Amino acid sequence: MWARIFALVIKEFLAILRDKASRMVLIGPPVIQLMVFGYAASFDLEHIPYAVLDQDGGAAARELVARFAGSPNFTEVARLTHQGQIAPLIDNREVLLVLRLDANFSRDLLATHAGNGPARVQVLIDGRNSNTASLALNDVTSILMRFNRDWAARHGQRGPPAELVVHAWFNPNLQSRWFIVPGIVALLTLVVTLLVTGLSVAREREMGTFDQLLVTPLRPHEILIGKAVPGFVIGLLEAGFIVLMAVLWFQVPFVGSPLALLLGLSLFLLAAIGIGLMISSLAVTQQQGLLGVFLFLVPAIILSGFATPIANMPEAVQALTYLNPMRYVLIIVRGVFLEGSTIRMLIPQYWPLALMALFSMGAATWLFRHRMG
Amino acid sequence: MSAKTELALVLAGVDKQFRQGKRSTQALTQLSVQVQRGRITGLMGPDGAGKTTLMRLAAALLHPDAGEVQVLGLDTRTQASLIQQQIGYMPQRFGLYEELSLRENLDLYADLQGLPDAERAARCAELLRLTALSPFAARRAGDLSGGMKQKLGLACTLLRAPTLLLLDEPTVGVDPISRRELWSIIQTLHGQGATVLVSTAYLDEAERCDDIILLDQGRCLAQQPPAAFTAPLAGHCWRVRHAGMHRRALQESLLTRPGVRDATLQAEGVRVLLAENPPQPAPDEDWQPQPPRFEDAFISLLSPPSTPGQPAPAMSTPSRDQRASDPVPRSSAVTVDGGMAPAPRAGSTQPPAATSSSEPVIEVQNLRRSFGSFEAVKDISFSVTRGEVFGLLGANGAGKTTTFRMLCGLLPASSGVLRVAGVDVRQATATARARIGYVAQKFALYGNLSTQQNLHFFASAYGLRGARRQARLAWAEQEFALTDYLGTNTGALPLGFKQRLALACALMHEPRILFLDEPTSGVDPLARRAFWRRINHLAESGVTIMVTTHFMDEAEYCDHLVLMSRGEVLAFGSPQAIRAQATTPDHPEPSMEDAFVQLIQTHESDSRQAA
Amino acid sequence: MNRQRLRGLIRKEFLQVLRDPSAIAIAFVLPVILLLLFGYGVSLDAREVPIAVVIDSPTPQTASFVAGLDYSPYFAPRYVATAAAASEALMAGQVSGILWLRGDFDRLLLTGRTAPIGVWLNAVDANHATLLRGYLEGVWQDWMLIQAETAGLALAMPVVAEPRIWFNPAVRSRDFLVPGLIAVIMTLIGALLTALVIAREWERGTMEALMASPVTMGEILLGKLIPYFLLGMGGLLLSVAMAVWLFQVPLVGSFWLLVLCSALFLLVALGMGLLISTLAKNQFVAGQVAIIVTFLPAFILSGFIFDIRSMPEAVQIITHLVAARFYVAILQTLFLAGNVWPLILTNAAALLLMMLIFLGITRAKSRKRLD
Structure with a gap:
């Protein structure tokens, strides 16, 4: 079984990386977007x-x-x-x-x-x-x-009777970049993961190669693992790169445990990959796949707390955000970067992500075989 | 009228090259051909000969690199729009809008071709009558059968009664009945004075043309009427029968004899094309002279003469592109040939069905499948024994593909029993799948992976490892002469090699059953011959082959056939038995195609009456 | 340009849209859902922020200060006994800040010295923290004014700001976010509608059949543009109606000017989709490119939420590549400020230029040839 999965993983990597255009798509835009958004996404007024x-x-x-x-x-x-x-x-x-x-x-x-x-x-x-x-x-x-x-x-007047003495925890200079850049880690990781997985099954279906895969003794969960591993590896590498850039280039402090971050990102990636594959295997055509990716991506980002606080949303919308993996990973990333959160403190964020990963991967596996022309 | 305007299409010294990244392919080289007005001109040639390129040049969709293309006296470089107002061009994959109804497709093309509203109703009615599509005018184009789609595509190009009609393989993937209908439409148009240029992979269609252009590797080999092609071969064609020998064995034996250029199964015997006269019959053989056909001329012009003692065409009879680029000497192909099925040849004087155990490898009982309220497969039953070549025939939309997909485990059955290689497909799909190989109709390997990467992937996907994996990989490279293309992306492989690679991948794990879905659709006759020899060897080595095809001459290669129509099994038996069913006093010796057409038409008119 | 051919193409496209409901879904259902979700979900206005209040020794003075907090719509004070408990709550994320009135608050206040009020804010979200500080300062200022009047203490504020917030006196963030959302949503819709349509014709082989007919490339492109333009305008009007009636965003400027500018922007968005589609000729690549170049740039670089004026010079220059930037400026102005002609004309001119560039490149890149 492991040899078969290994072969699948190799195949998926080759399919993603042999094509110059798709290599570019995975490397170019995230780097550019990190640089541009890292500077652009800020609430701080200067001049x-x-x-x-x-x-x-x-x-x-x-x-x-x-x-x-x-x-x-x-x-x-x-x-x-x-x-x-x-x-x-x-x-x-x-x-x-x-x-x-x-x-x-x-x-x-x-x-x-x-x-x-x-x-x-x-x-x-x-x-x-x-x-x-x-x-x-x-x-x-x-x-x-x-x-x-x-x-x-x-003028010898009396000063104010009382005065606010404000201390800002975790971000003493109130720089919104410290808040946004760790968010970009999650944001770009999600986009890259969906790019890799969101259209992959629909494309194989349209090309006819998925049938060829289904007549081999490969089982659906093996196909799932084969498709998930490249997304996971690429997502984790890109996330790692962005984390490094955030610390070294944007000078965002990193006070928490790298292990807590790794665990959080891994769970998040699994959930995102599962959702991507679910969309992909639900879609009959690539157009539907694209529509599905957008329909997930846009609310997932806007209702994540990336830019606007979840606390400001009405109750009903806040309840909806509990289904959004971005919600949890943003808390994890920011917690680890700025607040020094530990694995123990983040458990309430880990388990919903794990649950989502489990559910979406299971659904995708089932859909592989049951969704047919 | 000047001599020039007598010509509908003139290509003079045309070169055309395609560049893809760093690779470039020469599609046409110094090609000069002419199409005369008022005639049906056939465009023939093996895969990669440049037929489609020529069509697109004539439709002014491509410009020549050198030379000139004149259509109806107009230059394609400068007067493309004038040309496109006068021609009708039906591309190989005619792009119907599947979401639109048949009528709406017609309306769209009427608008695009500027057909005045006043004439539209009459013209559409006329075309619907001509194509016999009137009853389906409101149906979505996507729901039409393959044959109907082609007829609709043709009708769309005919709306403004084009002066020159360019048809690029209009009959590919179409069942024999629809094929006959398409040709009768073409002939009606011809009767009305249209000029037609039609390319085709069906060589029997050549006889319906006034003139044939035979292309090979971008050059014109000959342009003359079909009779001129066959005339020199008079007396070279024979039908051989042998009382005690199975047809396939007889064919093998004939192919190894010196001077035999071609041997194909036909009716009760083997049709033979000899390089020279006279024949030298072996004992017990009955040789009857036959009139030459265009196919014989095609083979003799395009297949190199064999040297004595070597089979011709050999196992890997190259499609033309291979000869150009593949330096593998032909003798090596022969040893491969021998290595593939050494043992069974001795016993192959008897039908394989008799040598193998009679236990069925595929068992289908009361199989049903419906999509919504539509019953695609209605209660069919048949069984296939080991080592058989089993054919699944039927008109477009008869339920073949649905049955096929259920057998491969790609589609769950609604009800019924499905046993493949002793395993219930509905229960243990993965176990069943390990015992089958599958070649899809469309080339379905990973296009941006190299040949070698595809081979390695499928070897692993089938769980091969260690020494066996090495051996099978080496076997695939050798057997299918893929060594030179190991590093090439499979998307860029010539068609013939794609097909070989697909077969190599499907055979990697030595499956007990091989499923082939229209494996030869759109493939030229030379490649088809090579392909079928390979299949025969596989069958002799004990592999059961399940195949669908629209080439009725290929049905002759099958040991047993199932003929499907409207989701039901219409006839089941050996090719001889099926032909016998269609024998009537008027038609004492029907060909497979005649039998097919007659059985299906009778059935459909019966069921129509019953309904 | 032949009217009959164009008519045929447009009718075909409409029929395809009708038969494949996904395009209708994109044009009408998508904006409604997105606008509903975001209109309600996206807000920068903090309301009833939980804040821990520690009072070491309660007195009338502390009570009067805390009354201001209770009264403020921005805060939901929670009274905590000890500073340690408050700090724990802050760490656990249960409260966003701590306000600590120490035991000597009264004494310092009455002896005429300045009593410190300790405030600790969770500043992970710096913007949120900054806003909270502003709200707290407001509470504090009000308290001092009241103190000056009632207790007869000398006023300690020689100068006070008298803010006049133009166009949005209630400082409702929804009023500027909803018009911006329309721009983001229209970017998505425009690109989604057209990004795949030409690539799809290539993949399905319909393009070759079209090209061999007398139809011109210009007609094919117009035949794509017009139907999706009409669909997109439908979606746009729906969005504007929702903004005005559902979210109560005032539309100060001219409705027709809004329609005109929106039409211009829609053409830019559709043109970008067509260009992606034309260049890619392959749905997979077209889809990936559409994901990358549409949503995130429109979200982050358009000024919809992050003010362009707070970005570094270099990034400000880059934002000029994002069409949504010009449209967001027009929308926010038309909705809230009115017909400010110089601003609208410059931004509309930029949109016009972008439209010409996108459609021009598309036209130049689509030749009626297969090689």
Whole structure:
């Protein structure tokens, strides 16, 4: 039996790797996508383009405006002179926000000594991307807080009665890249695995070679193993490569146990391969196979917590994510990378993946023989 | 009318080369041929002779590398669209839209060919009548039988009554009845003044043409009327009978004699083509002169003359492409030939059925299979004994393929008993599969793996290991002369080699039963002869062969036949017995094809009446 | 261009679509399901985030601070006795953050010093953590204003920001995600509809029969483009209707401008599918290429979720290769901001250029020849 399976595995590898085009498909895009997405997929705002309409012009106003100019997070694009200039700038997305200090700004600010005020800075923000808007507003508030503290100290005012002292665990500088890049490990691994397995049975069916395989004494589970091993090996190699790149190139910390990651990725690969083969053997034609891959891939990624937190979803959709292998592997990968999770801590993530692998592989095996023209 | 416009198609000094990566193949070399208006011209030649390339050049779908192609006086390079408005071209795989109904396919091509709406109804009705497809106008094209599909493809190309009709192997994969119908349509068109260029692998169709172009390796060997091909062979053709000898044994014996260029089974005896006159009959042999046929001319022009003492055509009678590229000397092929089935030849003077045990290797009882409400196989029973060549014949859509797939374990039966090699296929499929070999109709090996990788894979898939594996691999390379192609991707192999490789893979584990699904469809006569000699040797060595075919002359090679029609077994017995069933006073000596056509037509009209 | 031939081809394509329901499924069922799943599922707005609250010694002061947390829609505070228990809950992922009011909170507050409020956030998801910090700062600021008024403490905030969030005052992330989703879904649909159709004609041998008829390559391509364009527009209108009525995204701009720009984008997506199909001539390769070049780039590089302005220069340049980028900008603007002509015209021009490039290459690569 092992000799037969070994031969199948060799055959599958050759079928995947002998063709130049399909070799390219497996190596080129993941590397390029890792590099591009690794940089692209980030929520961190750096150089927020903004404009200033300073209708006050006093020293305090100038000082406040200078604080924004001095911040690395902000890039001043324009200095405005009248109100009418604001709308076109924001509408055309030339600036993300406009700071408007009205003519009373200095007066109000000085009046705070007398317990009046406070002075107000209007922050007009493009809310088309509400996330960006919220983050930008956070940055504005931080600058204002620092300004307030300095102003209060300089003018002998009392500081704030209480103050938030925020500690960010696992990611002290709040870099979203640390969150996204480990996610890309899972994302690209899933895509590559589905590419290798998703159309493979449908193609053999269309070419007639699957019949030739079925008349040999090979049993369905042997065919399954033969088809699964190359996907597993290729997936694991690519995942390993991406993990290395994440650590060495993107400088994401890796604090957990490599063994826990290996176990998690292996279980995830098995589940993904099983699903790919299930889609593939369910499909009569390659077109159906392609449609099936998309129908699985797109929700699996969007509803995984890769970019948007699962906790933000409505209950019903959250329940659905329990069927998504990506959900578990993302927790595993991020846990191992950033939180230092151990195998023991990740058991609640391991067993659903193992269950999915078992079920999907079983279903695929059954479908090999029972799904016929 | 000038002499030039008398010609519908002119190829002058045409070269055509195909490049695929670093490999390039010369398809046509300095080819100059002409097709005259108002005639049916047949295009013949072995695989890889360049027939399809010529057709595509004439349809202005390819441009020649050198030389000129003129269609109806127009140059294909510059006036392609004018040409395509006047010709009808039916490619080898005519692409019908399977999801569309027959009528909708016709409508599409009527639109594409610019048939005015006013004429459409009348023209479609006429074509439907001509092709006898009217009752099926609403049926999905995908649900039509192979023969009907071909007729519909033909009708689609005929909508605007083309001046020149190009048909690329319209009769491949089509049963004899549909084949006759297609030809009667072609002849009707010819009667209406159409010019037809038709390529075909069926040599008996040559006799229906006015003119034949014989291509070989991209060159024209001859262009003349069929009679001119056969005339020189008058007196070279004989039918030999031997009272006490089985036909296949007699054929073997005749093939080894000097001067015998060809020997095929025909009716009760063996048809022989001699290099020279007169025959030298052995004792007990009865030699009757026969009129020469085109096939004889084809063999004598394309198969090299044999040297005395060597069988011709030998085991690995090369398809033409092999002779071009395969340096294996022919003598080695002979030793291989001997090595393959040394023992049985002594005993082969008797029918193999008698030498083997009478215990059935394949047993089919009350087998049924339905797809939804459609019953593809209705309660059939037959059995096959060891060492037999067993043929499964029938019209397109008779249920052959369904039966075949059930026997191989590829399709579960709805009900009935299925025993193959002593094992119930419905229970122990894997055990049964280890004892069978299967060659699919379509080339079905891994195209982007090399020949050697395919061989190794199938050796392992069948569980061969150690010394036996080495021995079988060596045997396959030797026996099928694959050594030169070991590193080649099988997708790029010449057709003849693909077929050999498929057979080698199926025989790797020395199966007790070999299943062949239309193994010779689209294969040229030379390769078919070689193929059948191989099959005969296998049968003599005790392998049971189960085969489906549309070539009725091949049915003669079978020991027993099952003739299926509409999911039922219509006739079962030896070829002689089946022919006898169709014998009538008008037809004292029907050929296998005559018998096939008559039995099926009678049955279908009976069942139609009953319904 | 011959009208009769084109009519025949279009009718054929429609019939094929009708008989093989998978194309209808792609055009109509897929957008509905995807939009439903994602419209409800994809949100960046945190609501009722579990947060552990540790209060060493409860006093009216701490109660007033915590009341702000209770009142906030963003938080679901859980009161924990000890800091150690809170930290355990954070490690186990039961809460997203810890807020710790120490025993000296009251004393420092009343003696006029600044009392520290300890906050620990699980920052694995940095974006989430940043947003949480913002929400907490909001709670804190409100508390101080109330303190200043009621307790008569001096106001310690000389300057406060007065945010005016244009186009999306409620800061609903769904309002920008749903229009973006339409772009991602249309990319998928456009490519899925056409990526295989030409390759399929080659594999089934129908292409050769078509080519030998008087039909021109332009007609064959148009015969593919028009039916799938109509199907795609149907799917698009469905998506827009769902966005407006189901997800209550306001459509501020002109509906017809939206249709026009969408038509342009659909042509780009279909053109890309046709190009893949034409170049591949083989369904397997066409399928693999379609998977790689459509979904992930449209998901990550279009600005649908990750703001293009936060990407490094080099990556920003690369995003110009992704048609969805221009369409997302148009959609977000038309839905939320209105007819901002300069922005819409530049992005539409980019789409037009891409369409011409894709269709032009497709046309140039499909010659009516077999070699």
